[in-house]
Amino acid sequence: MARKDSTFLGWPVLRQLATGDLLGRGASVTSRRTREVTPRTSTSDRVVQSVCPYCAVGCGQKVFVKDEKVVQIEGDPDSPVSRGRLCPKGAASEQLVNSPSRQTHVLYRPPGGTQWQRLDRDTAIDMIAERYLESRRNTWQELDSKGRRVRRTMGIASLGGATLDNEENYLMKKLYTASGAIQIENQARI
């Protein structure tokens, strides 16, 4: 076939007729380049079953991994929910993982600062734990204005959760509640 490409026998119209591809959407219009590329999906090291992180339809995804990098994300044909389909968001989720602007460092902005600074993660988490405990001390309420026991802090709030895993929400709620923080909210209220 490759040889024919360069003679008049390789003209698309003739190829269409010769191969029975009458609508011109199959083999007759396949270029050499197309024939030579292999899909990323076939050369990946492993395929992992996942779920789209955007909306609540919960479409099944197949995540293709090569050299410990995600190389492609496709719909999972096995899923009874989505039957292999993904919408533009689900189909773009490979870019969510590999986005060039994605942040992989901890950043810190001191009070009044005009620039971000780098901070290592360990230090950051430690500072946050300190801030948490200090704010909790500063704003602790044992009793409310009517003398009823409330044992809580109104100085710490949280927003977020609707794109998080159930397990993550569970740990967050557990920790916040045990520490006395009650202003815990998420997208479900928005």
Added chain:
Amino acid sequence: MANADCVVIQGSNMAECHPVGFQWVSEAKARGARVIHIDPRFTRTSAIADTHVPVRAGTDVVLLGAIINHVLSNDLYFHDYVVAYTNAATLVNEDFVDTEDLDGVFSGYDPRTGTYDNASWAYEARADTDGEIQEPAGDDEPESRTRARAAGQELGSYGAPLEHARVVRDETLQHPRTVFQILKRHYRRYTPQMVRDVCGIPEEQFYEVARAITDNSGRERTTCFAYALGWTQHSLGAQFIRAAAILQLLMGNMGRPGGGIMALRGHASIQGSTDIPTLFNLLPGYLPMPVAGEHDTLEDYLSQIASPLQKGFWTESPAYTASLLKAWFGDAATPDNDFCFDYLPRLTGAHGTYQTTMAMLDGEVEGYFVVGQNPAVGSAHARMQRLALGHLKWLVVRDLQLIETATFWKDSPEIATGEVRTEDIQTEVFFLPAATHVEKSGTFTQTQRMLQWRHQAVRPPGEAQSELDFFYELGRRMRDKLAGSTDERDRPLLDLTWDYPQDEHGEVDGEAVLREINGSHLTGEKAGELLSSFTQMRADGSTSGGCWIYTGVFAGGVNRSANRVPRHEQDEVAAQWGWAWPMNRRILYNRASADPQGRPWSERKKYVWWDEEAGRWVGKDVPDFPVDRDPSFRPAPDDGGPAALAGDDPFIMQADGKGWLFAPKGMVDGPLPTHYEAQESPVDNPLYAQQRNPSRLIFPRKDNLWSPSGEEPGSDVYPYVFTTYRLTEHHTAGGMSRWLPYLSELQPEMFCEVSPELAQEVGLENGGWATIISARSAIEARVLVTDRVRPLTIAGRTLHQIGLPYHWGIGRDAVVEGDSANDLLGVVLDPNVHIQESKVASCDIRPGRRPRGEELLRLVSEYQSRAGTTAATAHERVDEVPPEMARRRAAAGAPGETGSTSATADTEGTG
């Protein structure tokens, strides 16, 4: 959904917002179903639908109420279902007075607080039981406590408590105080003419919709409703959903295949984050957070969740609560110390996200965690949100990208207007990179309550980390820092079970957390074994379990959320893909799919039925009913809990086992949905002097102004209605989409949709710029002139609606940016669920870009002063009828008279 004979999509643009879910609507259509789309805009959903019905935003109760009226006055309801399975036959006590008789409020309203005492909405108690009824404690307290717990949300999946299930019923439905007759009277004035004048829907179209629903309901056929935020984001949003529930119960479409009301939830795990809530008013499994003064002891708390004499599974809440506290506080939780119930902090009112934002502005909040969310763009009154962030001491933002909430201190529009300066913002900001969905394993709960496990594909890059790892680590360090503390207040943190296995990279094992959520036996011969059902939970501390409705997900030690039997290898119910709560049930209340005797209503709609020989409920799904309860079973009068469910009480989580047409409890703003205009509306409420929901939550502040409504002077300054919505190509506030090149290229710019008529009226050009001004702010957008939005004729007047997507924000980091529609919105909330009204508000629109810098503020305040709006505008709770309006109404006919015209009209319609 694929099994429905008619699908009504209202308050949702499903084809664009849940594109892949929409294939089931297409599938239903291919099988012959009728598809109706009711929405202010013509969208791709409408394109697929058989009929698109343009409606004025915020008037859904009028339309649904009119269909209810049509069904009742023409005897089109599913009689056998209604009598047996709903509370239609139940009598309400004599003290109840309807809005129809009190000009827009129900009995029990307190105009000072804007709240209801729902005592008068109660069922009539059977005389023979009077005096021996065990009342839940605190029942006579003002309703404000229920409100503070965002009651409707809390009651989202179950009924409100009732004293007992001994009610009086009249199965002929004739007694004037039956729910059925009350309903009939309540909706009598909701006529096709009213639909025409209020919603802007022509009468023929109304009849077309009504007929599609009535023709496709009954024994042989079912109709399904689907809604999304088009219903919830209103100052009476919960009542929109109630109205649909009433209609669906009347038509016999609940608990049956192809029926129901589908809530199309917007985010991967938004269902999960209400089940296991990061919400102020709830504990896992819809147990309420305790409230100071009412839940001081465990006993008080439990007695308010359910009275032991009511029917259904909520009477087992002592077991669910003890198991939760055992899961959290381990050995420290014992029966003697009420399982550390004292460790839980107490609520004293509403502590929702908007109240918290205002507390920030008042300097009461020091620290704020924002986790995978972007309030600087995505919350209503985004401007207020951004200003609030500047009042914090410290802020932790965890996200994949540098979202606007993380960079508010340098890029927010308020810096451009000169209102704040970066140097003056004293907030310390920590940005921590998060892991994506493929870099961690765990479950999402999708919109049909199904948990699906995601396997980890790769490790997170650089310093990125999952929330699971971050919060585990944070908790560990806080506990280390407090170690040895003798301060009593630190006990809950120190006694917390906080010990999860980690792998060699220090990543927490998500399955260990899911096992804790599932729960286990703690004592006896099964000690250490995982529970297989919540019915195994005990109140004596012998079981644990972090979220009772999820119990069973790890039954037999197997992670059932990871089940992935390909769809070709199982039937349509697909029970072996993922795991749905409760107990892997795919349709709730599916006992209703069979008739009172337990036979399928029809061969066509067969789902779950009673197998006489085996003495069991069997079928295509896990029966949502005690599996061996004979349909003819009748409980003894003293029975309570699951034992009290009669063989024909399908609504097993409701206190009387019936579907609630009338809600004697559980809704804070009325037992029946009734129409009120939105907070901002160009139209006067045609039904009552009461313009707006009298129980909506209002925040009269100078930074939360509203346009005058209806015929109030100044309302013409903001003459147009706008509604906000999302696009297929973007996600919420854009954090997961505006940074992706593909998606940004598909939808690069903020735009507004206007009709050709409006474009002509104000001189807008397709592709040009427009400035949209509300009483809060002004934004700019590209103009899209399109027939998709049609001017409506409301009471003889032309009304223009404008569509605004809300995904853009101002920052410097995203691939695409633009003004945020949420800047235009103010804060007013539904009283049941505390969700803000963002689907309808008033604005003006004019050609050209918005002014920059201080000029922008001047433009906004110039409009405000022209309209004469103040902090008092639209913040009255009770509206008096101005005398001259009363006169006009009297001339047009008193409520009773309009009622009789409706009956005539209905007969015409069905003829």
